[in-house]
Amino acid sequence: MLRGFATVSFYAADMHAAREWYTELLGLEPYFAVPNADNPDYLEWRFGDFQCELGIVNARYARQAVGNGPAGAIIHWHVDDLEATLDRLLSLGATLLEPITERGGANSGFRTAFVTDPFDNIIGIMNNPHYLEILAELKG
Structure with missing residues (x-):
């Protein structure tokens, strides 16, 4: 499991x-x-x-060709401020793959964006209300 x-x-x-x-x-x-x-x-x-x-x-x-374009599993990292995090990534030299996009309906709170780092790895960032709910439960 x-x-x-x-x-x-x-x-x-x-x-x-x-x-x-x-x-x-x-x-x-x-x-x-x-x-x-x-x-x-x-x-x-x-x-x-x-x-x-x-x-x-x-x-x-690597078992596959690396550096021939964006690659890798997409891990969505929860961030509190999606816009600021995206701006910071871009200022550090990341390349925008997909702009901020609403997921699950306009008011669901789930929003994502994707960049590639300077080494062609895909980084997903996300506002994820579920992550915050779980964190709040763990903190009691």
């Missing part, structure tokens, strides 16, 4: 550029690097309400 998101992994050919870009986006350094921080083939950050894990893997380990 699937129990929840644990780690999402993206690929990048330039690991140093990926570390800089995601460190700027997340506002923190990766906590884990293999084989080491100076020459990483894998970097990992933990962040957010549930300490989600984002891993960046050196593209040479």
Whole structure:
């Protein structure tokens, strides 16, 4: 049984550029690097309400072609301010794939947008009322 998101992994050919870009986006350094921080083939950050894990893997380990256009599973990251987050991503060099779009009806509260990072990984951002309901329940 699937129990929840644990780690999402993206690929990048330039690991140093990926570390800089995601460190700027997340506002923190990766906590884990293999084989080491100076020459990483894998970097990992933990962040957010549930300490989600984002891993960046050196593209040479990819099973598919990397860097030939947007690719990857789309993970929708809940954000409180969709417009501001989209603006920040674009200011950091992300490319707009799909603008802010209403989902589930005009008043459902579910809105999404998609960008690609500079390494062609798709990033989905979302206002998700369900996420906030679950978080409120957990906080009691």
